[in-house]
Amino acid sequence: MNWKRSVIAVAVIVPVIVLFWYGLSLDPRTIPSPLPGQPAPEFTLKLMDPPEGVGERGEVYTATAIGADAASAGTVSLAELRGKVVVLNFWASWCLACRDEHTALSEVATLYRDRGVVFYGVLYNDTPEPARRWIEEMGGQSYPTLLDPGSRTAIDYGLYGVPETFFIDPEGKVAYKHIGPVTRALLMQKLDEILAAGGEGT
Amino acid sequence: MRRSVLRHGVGLLLTGMLLGTNPVVATTQEPSDSVAALEALTSKVAAQLRCPVCQGLSIQDSPTELALEMRAVIRDQLAEGRTPEEVKAYFVSKYGEWILLEPKPEGFNLAVYALPIAGLLVGAGALVLSVRRWTKQGGAGVAEGMVGDLPE
Numbered sequence: 001m002n003w004k005r006s007v008i009a010v011a012v013i014v015p016v017i018v019l020f021w022y023g024l025s026l027d028p029r030t031i032p033s034p035l036p037g038q039p040a041p042e043f044t045l046k047l048m049d050p051p052e053g054v055g056e057r058g059e060v061y062t063a064t065a066i067g068a069d070a071a072s073a074g075t076v077s078l079a080e081l082r083g084k085v086v087v088l089n090f091w092a093s094w095c096l097a098c099r100d101e102h103t104a105l106s107e108v109a110t111l112y113r114d115r116g117v118v119f120y121g122v123l124y125n126d127t128p129e130p131a132r133r134w135i136e137e138m139g140g141q142s143y144p145t146l147l148d149p150g151s152r153t154a155i156d157y158g159l160y161g162v163p164e165t166f167f168i169d170p171e172g173k174v175a176y177k178h179i180g181p182v183t184r185a186l187l188m189q190k191l192d193e194i195l196a197a198g199g200e201g202t
Numbered sequence: 203m204r205r206s207v208l209r210h211g212v213g214l215l216l217t218g219m220l221l222g223t224n225p226v227v228a229t230t231q232e233p234s235d236s237v238a239a240l241e242a243l244t245s246k247v248a249a250q251l252r253c254p255v256c257q258g259l260s261i262q263d264s265p266t267e268l269a270l271e272m273r274a275v276i277r278d279q280l281a282e283g284r285t286p287e288e289v290k291a292y293f294v295s296k297y298g299e300w301i302l303l304e305p306k307p308e309g310f311n312l313a314v315y316a317l318p319i320a321g322l323l324v325g326a327g328a329l330v331l332s333v334r335r336w337t338k339q340g341g342a343g344v345a346e347g348m349v350g351d352l353p354e
Binding site (some may be wrong): 031032033034035041088125150152154155156157158159161162 | 268294295298300
């Protein structure tokens, strides 16, 4: 009789332990994104600082990095950027991890400027004033930042925190999504991959 | 008499609840008098979606900036004439099925719905068997003793 009970006890307890083991090994904060491989959500956003006002401090971001039409209108829409690799980095001045990745983003943006890669920052739940101060404090940003009032674009991109970085291929598809701060190595590796894939296609 | 009044009351209450929460009724109203209905429907949809920056809170219950902005998105989409299902599908397309607080009853998810019922049945079965065994072993005396211990 006793062995029967033990068998039942084991049969009940073991699956529970296995389930707990599996469940507790998951990070409740990771949200699987369905976006990679899908067409990137379209957006038309205002530039925080249209290029006209830039240059006094000698920053490198000018109309050459942005489409000339977009620069004149003071807005950028993803549709205009078809044919280019777009790196979209959501950031905020209150975001600590954004400080870690800032130098890498600025440097790689400059490195890949002539290879058909454009970088854009998207300000998330922040206002231009602290954002400009932050950029100044960090020693400049080599690419423009866009404003996203109401976080409509952020929600369209399934954002749940900053920093998050989206790599969009020349056809306008999300090639890769990175959660958390990016590094120089990661940026360059992903960009090389996307550029190589694009080169084969054309 | 009192019982029938009570029953009518409950009936009315139930119909009221059904009408109030029925999305079809809410969306087919004129836009002018549907502000309250839109707000109610927004809350209803928001309560079914998970807040991405919280732990186990719905967008409706979360006071975070992102949740408030998501509520605004829900309200706008409903005002544009999208159905609650379409709004939910929009969020699923952005955040994955993760965003649904209640998993869709299909595939592996069915376990969530079936297991509690299965557990209940197994438990009831075990209880019936045990009670039978106890009563067979002359449990009548125990039962009488227990009656005496019960409070009034």
